[in-house]
Amino acid sequence: MTQTCGFVAIVGRPNVGKSTLMNRILGQKISITSRRPQTTRHQVMGIKTEDDVQFIYVDTPGIHILAKDRNKAINRFMNHAAVQALHDVDCVVFLIDRTRWSDEDQVVLQRLEHVDAPVILAVNKVDRLNDKASLLPWLAEVGARREFAAVVPISAKHGSNVPELETEIARHLPEGIHHFPEDQVTDRSQRFLASELVREKVMRQLGDELPYQMAVEIEEFREEPRVTHISALILVERQGQKKILIGENGERIKSIGREARLDMERAFGTKVMLNLWVKVKRGWSDDERALKSLGYDLD
Template sequence: MPSKSVSGYIAIVGRPNVGKSTLLNHLLEQKISITSRKPQTTRNNVLGIKTVGHVQMLFVDTPGIHKGQEKAINKFMNKTASSALKDVDVVIFVVDKKQWTEEDDWVEQQVNNVDCPIIVAINKVDQIENKSDLLPHLQKLAERMPKAELVPISALKMQNLDQLERLVVERLPEGEHYFPEDQITDKNSRFLASEIVREKITRQLGDEVPYQSAVEIEEFVEEGNLITISAAILVERSGQKRMLIGDKGDRIKQIGQQARLDMEKLFDSKVMLNLWVKVRRGWSDDERALRSLGFDD
């Protein structure tokens, strides 16, 4: 451990669904970024703060950088992810264990424009039975990005994350810490609560509804050991509202129960959670509506 204070920002970037949020949560050893098997789950940059002795690492989890979608929310997500690459000290470029796509090409172009150390984290290697099968992919990555350090990892199984963290620390500059050592994120409790609800929606429903839904916290009141939270789930069509509510309200009840349990664990408090669903047509392609939902942060 260095004797002088070390601190810096580390952008975690990659195409959708390569495991960026899972990586952040396991590096922090605490869940602050929502995860699901569906791509484009993360919509905002989420800062995770890890302080160990003299070292403070500020990890920025970004939306997956993607191509070919023109809605305002997709443009916002790409802009948000690209902005995270400005003025960072290290970039972790997360890629799949074997697959390389056009979207990886697009992310690589963005990453190659930064003037800082790059670490390529090849994720999900636990799914490869014969590790020699990984060698051709590693060789191609080394040829594509000769200045980058390559690290095979499994974010989900927490394999090789200690080596990844060591490489990050070695590349951080000396400097005073930006945040208190017990702080784990710069996001407020209302944001974290809305993200937890959105995660449960994403995990419960099919491909369409999660991408056309948003969560708006209308009430967040702390009284002693009880937090009362009221949240509106916004969708674009009446049919989506019916799907979210489910038969006799079963689905919305299940979403609420799962979200409440996660909130109680995160906030270390009892939570009373009230959910309802509103139809707000075209919100995902309406810049003014997106700003009202906090998408211009």
């Protein structure tokens, strides 16, 4: 049987649904999600194997304009990680929102000018359209912005038309042996996933109160036969942010820990003992040395 295997980059501006789309395709949570822009900070690989076809998806941070308030080292890292994912892929899925073309969509389109791989335009969140008749002219308008391999309207959240998108992607994958075992779904470690799940809960619970300059470092990840012991340090930049994160009588940090622990137990298939601490580390988000120590390597 001839095997097919290829890399697929999922790109787009922040908060357009890239991680939701990859999780939907894989049928499980690999990339964390929240309503806050720039939730995804790293390239995250998701692997789906169906019979003789292996899709290797690369979820990416949102490509964004480096405005004055978003030109820190961490912003440069995220843009670099997203653009780097476009190198040597077999197909690109460019995700945009329904009936809205932003300046950051234009920036992503410009980044795709020198990409040789076929680019599929996926128009997300079409389930939210009140006027369905407006969709066809909008698809025609955005489809004319460059020569796309296909234009596919989808709902990543509800799965509408996602199988049709996968069919389009499969058309562009080359013949080749599979790079991963058929039961592997990501190249990321459980330690990485644990840190991301804690960060997701912080962003979901405190997205409006806490700036995104917050990071999570796993200090202990110890597996025993029936339980995994995890200690995580949450870094913020100011004392006031620490106070918000801990909450009155420690209630907020307890809630974050409870939700993260439940997700970890589902993901790892074992009981988890999770301990969380909060530490102020001023200026870490604009300090390349600090970023490297936290796994954000600009190189």
